[in-house]
Amino acid sequence: MKQKLITILAALSTTICSAASFATQTQVIYAGSMLAGAGQTLEKQRTIVIEDAIITRIEKGYVSVTDLALPDAKIIDLKNQFVLPGLIDMHVHVTFERDASANPHRWITEYEADYALRSVKYLQRTLAAGFTSVRDLGSSYKVIFPLQRAVERGDIQGPRIFAAGDTITPTGGHADLHGYRKDISDVISGGLGVCDGADDCRRAVREVIKSGADVIKITATGGVLSNTAAGVNQQFTDQELTAIVDTAHNLARSVTAHAHGTSGIKAALRAGVDSIEHGSYLDKETVKLFKQHNAYLVPTLLAGQTVSQEVLSNPNMPVAIANKVRTVVPNVAASFKLALKNKVNIAFGTDSGVSRHGNNADEFLWLVKYGMTEKQAIMSATVNAAKLLGEQDRLGQLSVGKQADIISVNGSPLDDITTLQNVQFVMKAGQVYKHQL
Numbered sequence: 001m002k003q004k005l006i007t008i009l010a011a012l013s014t015t016i017c018s019a020a021s022f023a024t025q026t027q028v029i030y031a032g033s034m035l036a037g038a039g040q041t042l043e044k045q046r047t048i049v050i051e052d053a054i055i056t057r058i059e060k061g062y063v064s065v066t067d068l069a070l071p072d073a074k075i076i077d078l079k080n081q082f083v084l085p086g087l088i089d090m091h092v093h094v095t096f097e098r099d100a101s102a103n104p105h106r107w108i109t110e111y112e113a114d115y116a117l118r119s120v121k122y123l124q125r126t127l128a129a130g131f132t133s134v135r136d137l138g139s140s141y142k143v144i145f146p147l148q149r150a151v152e153r154g155d156i157q158g159p160r161i162f163a164a165g166d167t168i169t170p171t172g173g174h175a176d177l178h179g180y181r182k183d184i185s186d187v188i189s190g191g192l193g194v195c196d197g198a199d200d201c202r203r204a205v206r207e208v209i210k211s212g213a214d215v216i217k218i219t220a221t222g223g224v225l226s227n228t229a230a231g232v233n234q235q236f237t238d239q240e241l242t243a244i245v246d247t248a249h250n251l252a253r254s255v256t257a258h259a260h261g262t263s264g265i266k267a268a269l270r271a272g273v274d275s276i277e278h279g280s281y282l283d284k285e286t287v288k289l290f291k292q293h294n295a296y297l298v299p300t301l302l303a304g305q306t307v308s309q310e311v312l313s314n315p316n317m318p319v320a321i322a323n324k325v326r327t328v329v330p331n332v333a334a335s336f337k338l339a340l341k342n343k344v345n346i347a348f349g350t351d352s353g354v355s356r357h358g359n360n361a362d363e364f365l366w367l368v369k370y371g372m373t374e375k376q377a378i379m380s381a382t383v384n385a386a387k388l389l390g391e392q393d394r395l396g397q398l399s400v401g402k403q404a405d406i407i408s409v410n411g412s413p414l415d416d417i418t419t420l421q422n423v424q425f426v427m428k429a430g431q432v433y434k435h436q437l
């Protein structure tokens with residue numbers, strides 16, 4: 001018995017030692033070109049030193065490990081690569097992916113574990129696409145927080161997850177359940193975030209935070225993909241919005257509002273939300289409110305493009321949804337251009353889950369097509385996204401002291417944004433997940 005215990009302890013100590021030695025191995029990257037610092041300045045031939053999960057030095061030229069006095073460091077040769085910070089997607093749903101051929105009622109036949117297990121490959125694809133951090137905006141707390149912890153422990157591979165958990169929505173609002181008999185949806189909706197009236201919405205925000213939320217997601221207006229012909233106007237009252245924002249801010253959480261219709265966007269911004277998702281109908285006054293409140297727009301252009309295609313090919317799309325796609329999506333480009341022209345803060349988000357996980361970089365093509373420079377588009381997914389996350393001291397740029405979230409592509413994305421669709425190298429927190437050279 002005693003012998004058995006000693007064997008177990010010996011095995012444990014071996015595991016711990018090998019994990020520790022992995023974590024402490026110093027790595028040196030030789031970067032042919034890189035985007036450096038908060039300004040994402042183009043620099044050539046740099047040596048990046050990574051100790052544990054952190055960038056500890058960046059030197060000009062390719063400095064040998066001897067000259068660095070790091071003879072045991074592992075060298076990663078990216079001399080023929082363009083190196084940039086790990087990308088950040090501020091709007092994903094990693095627990096599902098739209099699939100026109102799937103059983104539309106599967107969420108009444110499946111358990112949370114079905115969702116979690118399916119998500120493992122979505123997370124892998126997202127990380128392999130160069131997205132080292134994501135913000136999940138609306139997934140059951142029973143699925144997303146276990147996934148978040150599994151990634152943190154290293155049990156599964158995926159981006160760092162910042163998550164909202166259950167969405168705060170009014171009864172019958174965009175994030176409530178639709179399309180079933182009321183007595184059925186009464187039984188299976190039951191999300192933590194359904195609330196009505198200022199007091200009830202304070203309670204819902206507190207419960208969602210208690211369940212683990214890093215950020216609060218609300219549906220300030222109707223949405224396109226809910227099976228209800230309720231339009232896309234304001235759905236929460238001004239009093240409810242104020243109650244939600246004040247409660248969340250007092251509990252140190254930012255609030256992001258799904259919002260399409262102009263009235264709802266304005267009401268959400270006036271209530272003090274930190275960002276607007278989609279923002280399909282912007283006008284001059286909404287732009288002014290964005291700037292007054294220093295709020296961000298997360299445009300999710302890819303989502304609009306994806307569902308516009310689906311309308312053409314999926315005859316089973318419910319009429320209420322198809323009608324909203326046809327009405328709302330054509331306004332998105334003009335609204336985005338208005339925001340861009342007026343220098344509204346813009347952070348990158350795809351609404352992946354609507355589109356395929358792993359295709360997140362397709363959003364860059366639309367951002368550039370609608371008027372962003374390549375550099376602006378990259379900044380929206382790095383420094384800007386990190387700021388909106390409140391993680392600018394840790395994420396979103398290659399500089400000393402930051403997390404070693406580092407990716408590379410063939411060729412310069414400043415000249416050709418499509419290079420970001422083929423990421424060759426992915427490091428997250430100092431650990432290499434992909435190296436295709």
Ligand SMILES: [Zn+2]
Pocket residue numbers: 091092093137138351
């Ligand atoms: Zn979404």
